[in-house]
Amino acid sequence: MKVKAQDKKILVVLIIASITLIALYLLTELNPNAYGYALSRRIPRVYAIILTGAAVGFSSLVFQTITNNHILTPSILGLDSLYMLLNTTVVFLFSSTHKLIVNANTNFLLTTGVMLGTSVIFYKLVFSKKNNNIFFLLLIGVIIGTLFESLTTFMQVLMDPNEFLTIQDKSQASFNNINIKVLTFATIAIVGSFIYSARFMKVLDVMGLGRDQAINLGVDYDKIVKRMLVVIVILTATSTALVGPITFLGLLVVNIARYMMHSYKHSTLSFTILLISIVALVGGQYVAEHLLKFGVSVSIIINFIGGIYFIYLLMKGRTQ
Amino acid sequence: MIQVKNISKMYDSKKVVDNVSLEIPEGKITSFIGPNGAGKSTVLSIMTRLMKRDSGEILIDGKEITTWDQKALAKKIGILKQSNNINMRLTIRELVSFGRFPHCGGNLSAEDEKQVDEAIGYMQLTDLQDCYLDELSGGQRQRAYIAMVIAQDSEYILLDEPLNNLDMKHSAEIMKILRKLVDELGKTVIIVIHDINFASCYSDYIVALKDGKIAKEGPTQEIIQKEILEEIYEMLFNVQEINGQNICIYF
Numbered sequence: 001m002k003v004k005a006q007d008k009k010i011l012v013v014l015i016i017a018s019i020t021l022i023a024l025y026l027l028t029e030l031n032p033n034a035y036g037y038a039l040s041r042r043i044p045r046v047y048a049i050i051l052t053g054a055a056v057g058f059s060s061l062v063f064q065t066i067t068n069n070h071i072l073t074p075s076i077l078g079l080d081s082l083y084m085l086l087n088t089t090v091v092f093l094f095s096s097t098h099k100l101i102v103n104a105n106t107n108f109l110l111t112t113g114v115m116l117g118t119s120v121i122f123y124k125l126v127f128s129k130k131n132n133n134i135f136f137l138l139l140i141g142v143i144i145g146t147l148f149e150s151l152t153t154f155m156q157v158l159m160d161p162n163e164f165l166t167i168q169d170k171s172q173a174s175f176n177n178i179n180i181k182v183l184t185f186a187t188i189a190i191v192g193s194f195i196y197s198a199r200f201m202k203v204l205d206v207m208g209l210g211r212d213q214a215i216n217l218g219v220d221y222d223k224i225v226k227r228m229l230v231v232i233v234i235l236t237a238t239s240t241a242l243v244g245p246i247t248f249l250g251l252l253v254v255n256i257a258r259y260m261m262h263s264y265k266h267s268t269l270s271f272t273i274l275l276i277s278i279v280a281l282v283g284g285q286y287v288a289e290h291l292l293k294f295g296v297s298v299s300i301i302i303n304f305i306g307g308i309y310f311i312y313l314l315m316k317g318r319t320q
Numbered sequence: 321m322i323q324v325k326n327i328s329k330m331y332d333s334k335k336v337v338d339n340v341s342l343e344i345p346e347g348k349i350t351s352f353i354g355p356n357g358a359g360k361s362t363v364l365s366i367m368t369r370l371m372k373r374d375s376g377e378i379l380i381d382g383k384e385i386t387t388w389d390q391k392a393l394a395k396k397i398g399i400l401k402q403s404n405n406i407n408m409r410l411t412i413r414e415l416v417s418f419g420r421f422p423h424c425g426g427n428l429s430a431e432d433e434k435q436v437d438e439a440i441g442y443m444q445l446t447d448l449q450d451c452y453l454d455e456l457s458g459g460q461r462q463r464a465y466i467a468m469v470i471a472q473d474s475e476y477i478l479l480d481e482p483l484n485n486l487d488m489k490h491s492a493e494i495m496k497i498l499r500k501l502v503d504e505l506g507k508t509v510i511i512v513i514h515d516i517n518f519a520s521c522y523s524d525y526i527v528a529l530k531d532g533k534i535a536k537e538g539p540t541q542e543i544i545q546k547e548i549l550e551e552i553y554e555m556l557f558n559v560q561e562i563n564g565q566n567i568c569i570y571f
Contacts, residue, residue, distance in 0.1 A: 068407055202426030206418060208408045212370050212401050217472070218394025218422040264408040 003268055007261050014275035021282040022046055028290050048178045048186075049285060052239040052246060053253070053277025055190045058270050059235040060250025061257075062197070065208050065266070066225045067134060070255065074236045075247035076138055078145025079115050083240045085148040086111050087170045092155040096166035104179035108186075108241045115237035123233075127226065134225055173246040173299040175285055182242060189238040193231045200224065204266045246299065252306040253277050259313065280306070321346065322397075322476060322508075327366055327376030329359075329532075336362050337373070338532035344476075344510060349502055351519040351540075352512045354529035355553055360512045361402070361480050363529065367510075368399040368478055394422035398474035400465055402481045402512075406453065412464045413449040416440055419471030439471035442497055458485035466494065470501070477501065478510045483518065491515070495522040516568050520544045528552050544568065 003011065026042050060073045087107075090100045100106055122144070126137045156164055203224060207214045214221045239246060257272040284298040284305075322344040329337040337359045344350055352360040365371035367378055369385050378385040380396060388396075398419075406415075416439050420432040428436070440449050443463040453461055462485050469477055482498075483491045495518055501507040502524075513519045519526060519540070526543040528536045535552050536543055543549075544566040549557045558569040 068405075070407055202421075205426065206421055209406055209418060210404065212399070213404065213406075213418075215370055215390075216368070216394065216399045217418060218391040220390050258409070262409070264410055264414065 004262055007263055007268065010260050011272065011275070014272065014279065018275050018278040018282070021279060021286065025282050025286045025290075028286070044178045044180060044183060045175045045285065046282065048175050048183060048242060049281040050274070050278055051183070051186060051190055052175075052243050053249070053281050054194070054274045055235040055239040056246055056250045057253045057257075057273035057277045058194070058197070059232045059239075060247070060254045061266065061269055061273060062204060062228050063232050063250075064254060065204050066228050067138070068208075068210055070258070071251065072138075073247045073250040073254075074232050075245075075250075076145070077119070077141040077233065077236065078148060079119070079233070079236050080240050080245035080247055081145040081148035081152070082115055082118060083111055083245060084167075084171055085152045086114055088152045088155045088159075088167050091163050091167055092159060096163045101166065104177070104182050108179075108182045111241040112185075112189075112237050115241070116233065119233045119237070123229070134229070137229075170244060172297045173244040173249075174297055175243055175281075176289075176294070178243075186238050186242045189234055193234050197228070197231050200228070201265070201267045201270075204228075205264060208264060208266075244299075248299070248303060248306075249277065249280070252302070252309075253280060255313075256309070321379075321381055322367060322510075323377075323379040323382075324363070324367060325377040325379065327363070327373045327378065329362055329366060329371070329373050336532050337366065340376075340529075340532070340534055342527060342534060342537060344508060345525050346508055347502060347506055348524035349498060349509045349511065349522060350525040350527060351523040352510070352527050352529060353514075353516060353519050353543075353552075354535065358529040359532040360529050362532075364399070364478055364480055364510070364512055365401070368397055369393070370399065370401070391422050394472070394474070396474055397476040397478060398469045398472040399478040400469045400480060400482065402484055404465055410453050411450050412445050412453065412456075412467070413440065415453060415464055416449075416467045416471050419468040419473075422472065435473060436471050439467040442470055443467040444493075459487065459490050462486055463490065463494070466497075470497075474507075476508045476510065480512045481514065482511055483513065483515060491518060498522065516544070516549070516570075520567065521565050541566065 025046065026039065030038055063074045064070050064072060087101065090098055090110075094100070100110055122137070122140060126140060156167060159167070203219055206217050206219050207221065207224065209217075211221055236247065253273050253276045254269075256276050257269050261269060261272050263269060280302055281298065284301040287301055288294060288296055288298045324340060324342045327337055327340050328335065340359075340363055352364065354360055362371065366373045369378075380388060380393070385393070413436065416436050417428060417432075419439065420428055420435060424432050440446055443466055445460070445463060445467060448456070448460060453464065456464065462482070466479070466482060469479070477498075482494055486494065498509050498511070499522060502509055511523070513523075523540050526537065526540050527534060528543060528548070530552050536548055544559060546557050546559045549559070549568065553570075555570060559566050560569065561567070
C-alpha cells in the first residue's frame with residue numbers, strides 16, 4: 001500500500017488516537033479487585049465497535065463508489081427499516097419478553113436471516129429482466145423502506161407503552177449488550193466479506209471513474225456491481241442485527257476520511273475509515289458510559305458531534 | 321479491424337440508430353460528422369460496448385465484441401466519452417495512470433510509468449501533472465483525459481468530441497497529436513467531431529450520419545463537397561479550396 005507522506009502523518013495520528021481511546025475506555029475506573037468482570041464486559045464491546053465500525057464504513061464507501069454518489073449510504077436500501085419492522089412485529093404479535101426479542105442469538109439469526117432473504121428476493125426481481133440499473137433497485141429500496149416504516153409506526157401506536165419502550169430501545173444503536181455467541185456469527189460474516197472484497201480494491205478504484213471509464217479500462221462493471229451489492233447487504237444486515245440501526249455512521253466516517261486524505265485508493269480509504277470509526281465509536285462509548293453514566297446512547301452523541309462537524313465543513317466550504 | 325453490421329438502437333419507439341453498417345479503415349483518422357441527434361455518439365458507444373444494441377453485430381478482428389475478454393478488449397480499443405464526471409480527488413498523473421490498468425491491473429511497473437510520462441508529455445501536461453483535476457480549466461482537464469486514453473495504448477482510439485472545451489490552439493494541437501498517433505505509431509483513430517473544418521483538415525475518412533442512418537461515407541475529399549454537406553446539414557455551404565484543403569464557409 002503506497003501512501004503519500006502527508007497521509008501517513010494523518011494515519012499515524014489516527015492510530016495513536018484509536019489506541020489511546022481504546023486504552024482509556026478499557027482502563028478507566030478499573031477496580032483492582034474486580035477488573036476481570038469489568039474487562040469481560042468492555043472487551044467484547046470494543047471488539048463489537050471495531051467490527052461494526054469497519055462493516056458500516058466499508059459498506060458505505062463501496063456503496064458510494066458503485067452508485068457514483070458521495071451522499072448515499074446503504075440505509076437507502078431499506079434494511080434498517082426492515083429490521084425495525086421485524087422487531088416491532090414480534091413485540092406486537094407476541095410480547096416484549098418473547099424469546100425472539102429477549103434471546104440475543106435467536107433475534108440476531110431471525111433479523112439477519114429475514115434481511116438477507118428479502119434482499120435476495122428483491123435483487124432477483126430487479127435484475128432478472130435484462131435490467132442492470134442499480135438506481136432502479138435504490139428507488140425500490142426507498143419505497144419499500146418507507147412502507148416498512150409506516151407499518152412499524154402503525155403497530156407502535158397501537159402498542160402498550162411499556163412494550164413500545166423495548167422497541168424504542170432497539171431503534172438506537174447500542175453496544176451495551178453484546179453477546180459473545182452473536183459476535184462469533186457476526187465476525188464470520190463480516191470478516192468473510194472483507195476477505196472476499198480485498199481482491200476488488202484496485203477494481204473499485206477504477207470504478208470510481210464512473211461506468212463508462214471502468215468498462216473502457218476492462219472492468220466487467222455490471223457483474224462487479226452486483227457482487228459488491230451482495231457484500232454491502234451482508235455487511236449492513238449483520239451490523240444492524242448486531243447493534244441496531246447504525247448506517248448514519250457510514251456517511252459521516254466516509255466523508256471525513258475523504259476530506260482528510262489525499263487519496264482515492266479504496267485500500268487506504270478503508271483503513272482510514274476503520275480508524276475514524278474506532279475514534280468516533282470508542283470515543284462516543286467512553287463519553288456515554290463513563291462521563292454520562294449511560295444517560296445518553298452512543299448514536300446520539302455521534303450524531304450530535306457529526307452534525308456539528310458537517311456544519312463546520314459546509315461553512316468552511318462556503319468561505320473558500 | 322472493427323466491423324459494424326446492421327446495428328440498430330431504439331429509445332422507446334424512436335429509432336436513434338437505424339441499420340448502420342460500416343467498416344473502419346485501418347491506420348487512419350475517421351471522423352463521424354452530422355447534425356445533433358444524428359446518432360454519432362450512440363454508434364460510437366455501441367461500437368465500444370458502453371451501450372447495448374437492439375440488433376446487429378460488432379466484430380473486432382472478426383470476433384463478436386460481447387465474446388471478447390474484457391481485459392484484452394481494453395488493450396484493443398480505448399474510448400473517451402464527452403462527459404466525464406469523476407467524483408474522486410485525483411491528480412493528472414493519477415488519472416493518466418489509470419490508463420495502464422488493463423496492462424498492469426493497478427500495479428504500475430517501470431515500463432508503465434514510462435508510458436504514463438510519455439502520455440503526459442504528449443499532452444504537454446508535465447508541469448501540471450501533480451495538480452488536482454478540480455483545480456484545472458476545462459481544456460486542461462480534457463487534455464488530461466486524452467492523455468489517459470493515450471496511456472492506455474490501445475490499437476483503436478475512439479474519442480467523442482475531443483475538442484469540447486478547447487480553444488483553437490489546443491484544438492489544433494490535439495488534432496496534430498492524433499495525426500502523430502496515426503502516422504507514427506500506426507494507431508487507428510475514430511472521432512466524433514462537430515467542427516467540419518477540423519474534420520476536413522485532419523481526417524482521412526469521413527462517415528456522415530443523419531437521422532440514425534449513414535448518409536454518406538468516403539475519403540475526406542469526396543465528402544467535403546457543397547452538395548453533400550448541404551444535404552446533410554440542410555443549410556447553405558460554400559466550400560473553397562485553400563492551401564490544398566477544403567474549407568467550409570457556412571456562417
